[in-house]
Amino acid sequence: MRKKPNNLIRLESLYPRMFFDKGLYNYLKRLRTGYLFEQIIDEIFETYNYEWIIVKGFGFKEKYQNVFQIDLLIFTGNKVLHYEIKAYKDPVIYRGNIFEIIIKDSNTEKSNENREVITYKNPIEQLNENRIYLAQLFEKLNIELPIESYVIFAHPNYYIYELPAGQPFVFRGQLQNHIEEIKNTISPATEVTQNYVSYLEQHNQDITKDDYQIPNYTFESLGKKLMLPCCENHIVHITKHQYLINCQSCNRRFTMKEIAEHAVFEYQQLFNQSPTLNQLYGWTNKIFSRQRLHSWFYKQKKEG
Numbered sequence: 001m002r003k004k005p006n007n008l009i010r011l012e013s014l015y016p017r018m019f020f021d022k023g024l025y026n027y028l029k030r031l032r033t034g035y036l037f038e039q040i041i042d043e044i045f046e047t048y049n050y051e052w053i054i055v056k057g058f059g060f061k062e063k064y065q066n067v068f069q070i071d072l073l074i075f076t077g078n079k080v081l082h083y084e085i086k087a088y089k090d091p092v093i094y095r096g097n098i099f100e101i102i103i104k105d106s107n108t109e110k111s112n113e114n115r116e117v118i119t120y121k122n123p124i125e126q127l128n129e130n131r132i133y134l135a136q137l138f139e140k141l142n143i144e145l146p147i148e149s150y151v152i153f154a155h156p157n158y159y160i161y162e163l164p165a166g167q168p169f170v171f172r173g174q175l176q177n178h179i180e181e182i183k184n185t186i187s188p189a190t191e192v193t194q195n196y197v198s199y200l201e202q203h204n205q206d207i208t209k210d211d212y213q214i215p216n217y218t219f220e221s222l223g224k225k226l227m228l229p230c231c232e233n234h235i236v237h238i239t240k241h242q243y244l245i246n247c248q249s250c251n252r253r254f255t256m257k258e259i260a261e262h263a264v265f266e267y268q269q270l271f272n273q274s275p276t277l278n279q280l281y282g283w284t285n286k287i288f289s290r291q292r293l294h295s296w297f298y299k300q301k302k303e304g
């Protein structure tokens with residue numbers, strides 16, 4: 001299972017508790033979609049069951065404090081495959097350094113004159129940058145494997161018009177072919193490969209690169225709600241001796257302690273520290289008694 005990015009965890013905890021403007025909401029949606037498609041791509045590679053080692057996400061802060069994050073690395077016996085996974089959906093036209101989104105309009109002639117042009121950067125720039133950072137790190141760690149880099153466009157409907165040949169791009173529909181081709185060029189991972197992965201993992205930092213500024217918040221400024229760990233539902237009331245609760249959306253079942261543990265986790269993610277008993281009592285909207293929270297989380301501290 002791929003680890004959920006920190007900023008996604010934080011935003012999911014903040015969303016029910018504060019106002020999100022459109023920009024922030026879109027950022028949350030982007031992170032969610034990105035994470036979802038990364039998991040889909042992980043699964044496709046995993047079905048191959050080849051003797052390679054899959055590293056799902058790698059973050060690193062290099063010496064000039066540049067943060068780089070890599071979506072997927074596949075270590076084989078003779079090379080490392082480096083993938084950036086993009087969840088773009090709308091078809092685009094290739095314009096060199098930028099991609100232009102094609103805006104569909106029923107009134108085509110009119111729209112061609114006044115149409116708004118939306119563009120974003122060609123991801124090849126990020127791909128090349130990350131490959132350079134990665135190669136520098138490999139050199140430092142004496143990982144002697146060449147790196148081969150690709151962008152995977154994970155959304156099945158995505159398409160780039162006027163794309164010149166020879167780009168390191170893999171569309172979703174081509175992914176299986178791509179893996180088949182790759183398989184003819186790689187050798188199985190060895191013990192040396194395993195060691196390389198261990199060195200690298202030691203340098204894996206839990207870094208998330210925010211491309212959108214998350215507004216400041218405080219304990220006081222956030223809404224107090226007892227959230228379910230699965231969906232965007234919160235608990236309004238429980239009975240005194242209630243032990244289990246079902247999510248109305250996904251029907252998963254949680255114990256009260258699991259719900260409280262999730263509340264503690266959210267608090268820790270948002271404030272980088274653990275709550276005191278009083279904070280946790282407020283944070284969970286006073287739905288659990290102080291006694292219950294105490295017996296779950298604070299008892300040992302006192303005894304020890």
Ligand SMILES: [Zn+2]
Pocket residue numbers: 228230231232247248249250251252
């Ligand atoms: Zn649910």
